[in-house]
Amino acid sequence: xxxxxxxxxxxxxxxxxxxxxxxxxxxxxxxxxxxxxxxxxxxxxxxxxxxxxxxxxxxxxxxxxxxxxxxxxxxxxxxxxxxxxxxxxxxxxxxxxxxxxxxxxxxxxxxxxxxxxxxxxxxxxxxxxxxxxxxxxxxxxxxxxxxxxxxxxxxxxxxxxxxxxxxxxxxxxxxxxxxxxxxxxxxxxxxxxxxxxxxxxxxxxxxxxxxxxxxxxxxxxxxxxxxxxxxxxxxxxxxxxxxxxxxxxxxxxxxxxxxxxxxxxxxxxxxxxxxxxxxxxxxxxxxxxxxxxxxxxxxxxxxxxxxxxxxxxxxxxxxxxxxxxxxxxxxxxxxxxxxxxxxxxxxxxxxxxxxxxxxxxxxxxxxxxxxxxxxxxxxxxxxxxxxxxxxxxxxxxx
Amino acid sequence: xxxxxxxxxxxxxxxxxxxxxxxxxxxxxxxxxxxxxxxxxxxxxxxxxxxxxxxxxxxxxxxxxxxxxxxxxxxxxxxxxxxxxxxxxxxxxxxxxxxxxxxxxxxxxxxxxxxxxxxxxxxxxxxxxxxxxxxxxxxxxxxxxxxxxxxxxxxxxxxxxxxxxxxxxxxxxxxxxxxxxxxxxxxxxxxxxxxxxxxxxxxxxxxxxxxxxxxxxxxxxxxxxxxxxxxxxxxxxxxxxxxxxxxxxxxxxxxxxxxxxxxxxxxxxxxxxxxxxxxxxxxxxxxxxxxxxxxxxxxxxxxxxxxxxxxxxxxxxxxxxxxxxxxxxxxxxxxxxxxxxxxxxxxxxxxxxxxxxxxxxxxxxxxxxxxxxxxxxxxxxxxxxxxxxxxxxxxxxxxxxxxxxxxxxxxxxxxxxxxxxxxxxxxxxxxxxxxxxxxxxxxxxxxxxxxxxxxxxxxxxxxxx
Numbered sequence: 001x002x003x004x005x006x007x008x009x010x011x012x013x014x015x016x017x018x019x020x021x022x023x024x025x026x027x028x029x030x031x032x033x034x035x036x037x038x039x040x041x042x043x044x045x046x047x048x049x050x051x052x053x054x055x056x057x058x059x060x061x062x063x064x065x066x067x068x069x070x071x072x073x074x075x076x077x078x079x080x081x082x083x084x085x086x087x088x089x090x091x092x093x094x095x096x097x098x099x100x101x102x103x104x105x106x107x108x109x110x111x112x113x114x115x116x117x118x119x120x121x122x123x124x125x126x127x128x129x130x131x132x133x134x135x136x137x138x139x140x141x142x143x144x145x146x147x148x149x150x151x152x153x154x155x156x157x158x159x160x161x162x163x164x165x166x167x168x169x170x171x172x173x174x175x176x177x178x179x180x181x182x183x184x185x186x187x188x189x190x191x192x193x194x195x196x197x198x199x200x201x202x203x204x205x206x207x208x209x210x211x212x213x214x215x216x217x218x219x220x221x222x223x224x225x226x227x228x229x230x231x232x233x234x235x236x237x238x239x240x241x242x243x244x245x246x247x248x249x250x251x252x253x254x255x256x257x258x259x260x261x262x263x264x265x266x267x268x269x270x271x272x273x274x275x276x277x278x279x280x281x282x283x284x285x286x287x288x289x290x291x292x293x294x295x296x297x298x299x300x301x302x303x304x305x306x307x308x309x310x311x312x313x314x315x316x317x318x319x320x321x322x323x324x325x326x327x328x329x330x331x332x333x334x335x336x337x338x339x340x341x342x343x344x345x346x347x348x349x350x351x352x353x354x355x356x357x358x359x360x361x362x363x364x365x366x367x368x369x370x371x372x373x374x375x376x377x378x379x380x381x382x383x384x385x386x387x388x389x390x391x392x393x394x395x396x397x398x
Numbered sequence: 399x400x401x402x403x404x405x406x407x408x409x410x411x412x413x414x415x416x417x418x419x420x421x422x423x424x425x426x427x428x429x430x431x432x433x434x435x436x437x438x439x440x441x442x443x444x445x446x447x448x449x450x451x452x453x454x455x456x457x458x459x460x461x462x463x464x465x466x467x468x469x470x471x472x473x474x475x476x477x478x479x480x481x482x483x484x485x486x487x488x489x490x491x492x493x494x495x496x497x498x499x500x501x502x503x504x505x506x507x508x509x510x511x512x513x514x515x516x517x518x519x520x521x522x523x524x525x526x527x528x529x530x531x532x533x534x535x536x537x538x539x540x541x542x543x544x545x546x547x548x549x550x551x552x553x554x555x556x557x558x559x560x561x562x563x564x565x566x567x568x569x570x571x572x573x574x575x576x577x578x579x580x581x582x583x584x585x586x587x588x589x590x591x592x593x594x595x596x597x598x599x600x601x602x603x604x605x606x607x608x609x610x611x612x613x614x615x616x617x618x619x620x621x622x623x624x625x626x627x628x629x630x631x632x633x634x635x636x637x638x639x640x641x642x643x644x645x646x647x648x649x650x651x652x653x654x655x656x657x658x659x660x661x662x663x664x665x666x667x668x669x670x671x672x673x674x675x676x677x678x679x680x681x682x683x684x685x686x687x688x689x690x691x692x693x694x695x696x697x698x699x700x701x702x703x704x705x706x707x708x709x710x711x712x713x714x715x716x717x718x719x720x721x722x723x724x725x726x727x728x729x730x731x732x733x734x735x736x737x738x739x740x741x742x743x744x745x746x747x748x749x750x751x752x753x754x755x756x757x758x759x760x761x762x763x764x765x766x767x768x769x770x771x772x773x774x775x776x777x778x779x780x781x782x783x784x785x786x787x788x789x790x791x792x793x794x795x796x797x798x799x800x801x802x803x804x805x806x807x808x809x810x811x812x813x814x815x816x817x818x819x820x821x822x823x824x825x826x827x828x829x830x831x832x833x834x835x836x837x838x839x840x841x842x843x844x845x846x847x848x849x850x851x852x853x854x855x856x857x858x859x860x861x862x863x
Contacts, residue, residue, distance in 0.1 A: 015829040022832035023585035029840045030588060034412050041408075053857045074399075074441045081405040082854035091851035098845060099604075102807045108857065168800035256857045 040086035047084065051305045052092075052255040057083040096258045105166040110257035113164040117210045118253035118262065119157045122172045125387040130181075133393045138188045140396035144369070150231055150378045151185055152193040153178045153386050154215065154223060154338055157208040160199045174383040190379075193230050195223040209265040212251020213384070214308055217242065217268045220342040231378075233349045240270040245299075249307040267307055269297060270344065282347055287318040288360075296321075296344045311340035317360035318368075321353040332374040334358055334392060336385040350376075358391040364398055399441040400560070401591075401646040402599050404850055410438070411650070415584070418654060424575055428551045431574070431654065438556035439519060446518040450554060453488065457481065457528035458549045461535040461542030469538055478536045482529055489525045492517055497721035520560045522718060526685055527553050531567045533689055540568040548574050557650035561643045563661040563681035570656060577655030587652030592843055593821070594645025599846045601812055602638035603853065605631045608805050609771075615797075617780045622791050623798035625784035627805070629764055632771050634812040637666065640679070666816040669755040670747050671735050671762050682718070686711050709733045719770070724778060728769040735762055 049056050061067070061076035068074075085091070096107060105112045111119045125133075141149050155174040158165070165171055175196040182192035199207055199219060207219030215223075221240070228235035249265040285292045298313035312319060315337055330352045333339060339355070346353060354372055356365070368374070379392075386392070399406045414434045418427055440447040460481035467474040490498075492515065499512040531553075535542040542549075552570035612620070612628025620628075644661035651658040661680050668674035675683055687696075694707045709730060716729020739747070747755055768785070772778035784791050802809075814820055827835040 018830070018832045019828050022828040022836050023582070023589070025833065025836035026592075026839055027581070027585045027588055029836065030843070033840075033843075034408055037408050038412075053855060055856065069444055071442070071444050074444075078399075078403060078405050079854070081409070082851065085404055085851055085854075088851055091848040092855055094845065094848040095852040098848070103804045105804060166800075166804075168796045168803065170797035170800055252857075258852070258855065 116263040123384045136393040136397040198226040224345040239273045242268040285320040319355040335380040338382040339380040358395040435554040435556040464535040579655035587649040590649030594642040597638040597642030606635040620784040621795040622787040623794035
């Protein structure tokens with residue numbers, strides 16, 4: 001009896017065979033993939049630090065009774081599996097690219113904008129936060145009626161460079177928030193330094209980094225010139241040369257947005273020109289490290305990922321800059337990292353500048369003010385940190 | 399452990415499958431299933447696994463007692479009531495304490511405080527499975543003396559312990575005795591699992607961002623379009639998360655040779671609210687029908703009684719979903735709509751074209767989701783106001799357009815994924831172009847893995863900056 005040819009066979013049977021092929025391939029592929037991932041996981045050594053995420057990665061969890069009973073062993077095991085998953089960065093990259101193809105242009109709270117710019121969305125403080133901040137700052141000022149209190153809250157790129165934002169992006173105007181806050185604080189004796197317009201005038205120039213949430217040294221300089229007028233300093237007493245110290249700065253926003261292949265940034269350090277009125281010889285004292293140097297810059301950071309920390313080596317609880325100036329003006333600066341590239345411009349006008357970062361400073365501020373004979377106070381922040389970080393209100397309330 | 403965690407997919411599940419494949423006897427496999435399920439359960443909250451074991455043992459022996467006492471006797475009645483009360487007390491203690499205390503405080507102006515403790519995994523689900531078991535044991539529908547081993551494995555089995563489906567244990571126990579464990583079933587289960595994984599990881603977990611953005615906005619800044627986008631996002635997230643999980647549960651069960659029940663049947667294509675509830679969380683509706691509605695008399699009573707029965711069942715359904723009055727209101731809302739449909743609307747609806755019926759159903763369902771998702775009646779009212787554009791709400795603002803543009807493709811996939819077409823198409827490609835279909839499935843699985851890895855990504859910036 002002749003065997004049926006394929007075309008004469010029951011079509012349902014051929015279909016069934018095809019489905020079987022489908023299922024076998026799928027099962028085979030999944031088994032292979034699982035085995036491969038497990039092998040790679042076991043064989044490859046554990047990574048201890050993630051540059052992109054700026055955190056240390058979980059290692060093998062410790063196995064003891066208490067951890068088992070309260071569930072922390074399991075949580076750590078899951079974190080370990082996730083943190084050490086083979087090809088982690090590659091997988092994250094696939095996800096980012098897919099999200100962008102699907103139309104997303106805001107990832108991890110960061111807008112992906114024109115011109116290769118990444119911009120963090122604007123922080124919206126709640127009523128409770130604002131009232132506590134206002135209250136504590138008011139009390140702080142009231143305790144030192146004899147001193148000048150300056151306040152500079154800088155808008156970030158999301159407000160100043162808003163032309164570059166994706167269409168219809170719902171980004172709030174930080175200038176409105178800042179000016180509202182200024183008008184409240186002005187009533188209790190703070191002198192506001194509004195740099196919104198000054199920065200807006202330079203919006204087509206390189207005043208913010210593309211891949212980082214900070215302003216460039218040039219952006220800080222423009223703010224300084226405006227601030228100098230208000231603080232009674234002569235901005236023309238020193239002229240500067242801008243020196244690029246690195247051209248491959250990949251900043252915080254690359255990691256936060258999980259985007260890759262961004263055009264890298266240039267960090268410039270501004271040195272006083274020889275011909276200008278000579279800048280005094282500084283001594284920079286890092287109180288927490290018990291170290292003194294004569295430079296504002298820490299070049300070891302230029303070979304690491306966080307190149308912006310070339311300014312003062314990042315944030316410290318307390319840094320003192322002492323310069324033999326003619327006038328004995330002593331300034332206290334309460335600040336976030338935006339101040340790091342701004343402060344070198346202030347150094348030659350003050351005999352001593354105490355730089356305090358409320359996120360790290362745990363001592364008593366009043367004692368510091370008394371001991372160091374402070375006569376002026378400057379609050380120097382970017383809007384996002386100012387309106388979200390509660391350590392400032394906590395520090396001045398002591 | 400959840401089904402969409404890396405450790406489950408790459409370590410736990412393959413290990414248990416391997417063990418199943420290595421041993422032959424059903425008894426040994428059942429022991430493996432119990433052990434694996436205990437590990438799975440303890441992984442989330444280690445101490446509560448004792449509760450699960452105690453509840454299982456208690457309910458098994460309660461069932462046996464009921465079978466041994468005379469049917470319809472006083473004693474049997476007492477045992478039954480006691481067993482149900484024990485189950486409900488456990489459920490009430492862990493889930494409804496805060497709700498009860500809060501309500502008493504609101505009514506009597508007292509300020510009692512409730513003990514705060516996390517909810518044991520799957521408590522609502524396995525409690526209902528157990529109550530069904532003892533109810534059927536009492537009515538003689540089943541012989542509950544099947545052996546503690548099989549019963550325990552059936553009620554505890556990790557594929558269905560966390561989110562159901564609330565299958566009848568008498569359907570599962572015989573399968574546990576003789577699991578249909580085969581390569582073919584592993585393959586079929588795998589396909590179903592992947593479909594569920596994609597629904598959850600690629601659709602639900604992404605569209606939820608749109609809903610969260612909507613909820614984060616102060617009420618005055620919400621335009622009508624934004625409100626509809628936000629609630630649509632909620633509707634999709636809830637559906638794809640829950641039905642994805644149910645698919646994964648069914649798929650994993652099948653991999654172990656157990657056929658679990660269906661829980662969803664494209665509910666967003668329903669042509670009436672009555673139809674919707676035949677397609678949404680099917681196992682729960684069935685439970686309420688069999689164990690509350692029919693014992694109360696169902697619809698074989700006077701109209702007045704019938705209305706009462708429906709409202710009781712739906713109030714309880716709402717309460718089961720969450721310990722808050724908004725959930726109860728959600729349930730009663732559906733009870734009323736279902737009554738309206740049964741007594742008036744169904745005749746009108748039958749004459750309308752299908753698209754209109756679907757629109758009508760979805761409209762009712764969306765309003766329902768407003769109550770389901772709101773944390774208070776005030777919030778629900780505010781959301782309804784935004785949906786219907788009362789006064790201060792603009793129709794479509796720039797923000798809503800932004801979210802529409804950036805989520806458009808995802809929303810389109812969500813709408814398509816709610817219909818039966820994608821799965822039909824997928825089954826057709828499996829038959830016609832098996833290799834392409836397999837490759838496509840593998841690629842989508844890779845994409846799901848990428849999204850799962852991303853969800854563990856945590857940039858930690860400001861400590862250093």
